[in-house]
Amino acid sequence: MKSLPLPLSHTQKPIRWHVAQGLLLTLLIALAARWLSELSWLAVVGQLVIAMLLGMLCRTFVGVKEQWQAGISFSSKRLLRLGIILLGMRLNLGDMLRMGPSLLVIAIINVAFTLIIVYTLARWLKTSETLSLLTACGTAICGAAAVAAIAPQLKAKEEEIALSAAIVALLGTLFTIGYTLLYPLLGLAPGSYGIFAGATLHEVAHVVAAAAPGGQAAVDLAVMVKLTRVAMLVPVAIIIGFWSQRTQRQRAGAHLHFHPQPKSNWRSLPIPWFIGGFLLMSAIHTTGIVPTAIANDLVWLAYLFIAMAMAGLGLNVQWAHFRHLGARPLMASLIGSLLLAGLGYTLVSWLGISAF
Template sequence: MKQNARTPRRKNQSSFIIGISLTILIAGIAKYLSLLPFFSIMGELVIAILIGVIWRSTIGLPKAFLSGTEFSSKKLLRVGIILLGFRLHLGDVSQVGPTVFLLASISLVFTLVVVFLLTRVFHVETRLGILTACGTAICGAAAVVAIAPQIKAKNEEIAIGAAIVAILGTMFTILYTVLFPFLGLSANGYGIFSGATLHELAHVVAAAAPGGDAAVDLAVVVKLTRVALLIPVALVIGFWYYLSQTEKQDKPSFRSLPIPWFIIGFLCTSALYSLGIIPNFIADTLVGLSYLFIGTAMAGLGLNIQLSSLKQFGLNPLAASFIGSILLSLVGYLLIHLFGLV
């Protein structure tokens, strides 16, 4: 009996390890391909996403492996972002200050309102509309998951909301890397633009990579500013949705919100690097390790995108988010020029 009980557990552990190993394999292939002339334009992180999406759509992915790929796309991503702080000197970005916060706030509020109104126009169910708007405006799937308990969203709605922002985030990441030479932005301007307008933190890092280290550093700072606004936005939306329910039994109960601790970790590693406590050779090694983790996260993100899942709720929420993402990019680009951050 004990042997039989251990067998499923061992299978689950093996599947978990295989899932993670698959993301590492894809990240390695992406790293190699990024050294080739044509693929070097996109960079290893974008390539990792594409390979993951293509793999899932063609070869397929056993359900048992999803625990491993999701671990890479969520947990390893956060570890990678924390370690990425060892390349960011806070003194280099302190001069941006309130301008970054203002730009990020305007972009967030604009997108939140516009995408939700678009979901109304496209007759998307209210809960899914809220999730789609929050995922597009704030920080992708993390925002979808954080907002879901506040509005009592169903599992299917959470899944489609996360899928939409993952798919669109991937599309716009690739588009940004292609358009980078034609945008007329400096490395700093492009980094701020990427951080203010893309969905997932991983997408931001991947898209900003062609602009160099300075672009990635500023992109992460701007994106983390948007992520930091998740908690107050979630509280406001939860309270609004609570008041909007006419039937008491339909009202959601308030639950504890997940605190994005990786933001604190990123700031701590940045502070250590800025204070000169960590030698440069160690910091460089940790940054290299961070890209390995982020690469596996990108692969996991691609592997978790199931294109067929869009059929369940139709293309309306995707259309609303797509239009909203275009408008977000345009507004972000205009704000970069308005604030003189070109």
């Protein structure tokens, strides 16, 4: 006798409910991280890293049901891309152009220098290629958001993403405290100090906190320079995509006597299309057609989605893997951060930049 299909209530509804449960878990963690990040002593760490750490703690002490994985995976992959796209609402391309070429030059030099130094040091210290690139991008561009945006290009493991984000957060926090203490001794005008902070620190939260002793003008300049570095995420992601695809083809060809070339089409291009969405949202924001209040709400939503993604990431990371990968990329990022601070201070001092 032919069996009848099970009704919707016995098949699809439980599956959808489990997906919803996984999404709800990441949402609750992201909201808790948002609340914690508003505490003065945790603000410098930032919502994204706190969400990842809360996810790791939840997995360790509470546990995660297997049926929740679909919803958690949806957060860590799909919502991540959507969050990166919406984050473009924070970037005004016109403001960057009006600030003159000097800031763009500083951003390009600092990003390129840090990428090369951190990656080279990490590889010299026998760190994996993927972990080296993730740590370099997080240090050079914009912390955890850069790590999350670059990771799909490299097909990175979740523990590699988590470790890279945590390293950047730890060092960024330490350097923020150091900048604040050293501000009276640096001999920089408030505007120059703001540019120095924005050109060398890791997360936007770090930049704002470190520039605060210089006053509001220093903070404004620091954020603008930082967002210029954030804009470097687009070309860097595209370059890494092409480089990663070429490396994979070379490795595949090394194991085969005959390796036919795959057919080329626009879908096969190693361009992270969600980064294209980020740039499109930046262009829309630049036109001014989106009211400031709505743009701010979209940025808030972007960070919520990315925090849900980081929570999902943390929910799939085991502390044992985290400890195993540890000290070498941390050392590479530390040395790279110190050299970046020295380079940034030198550039600001030589160019005599204070305001635009």
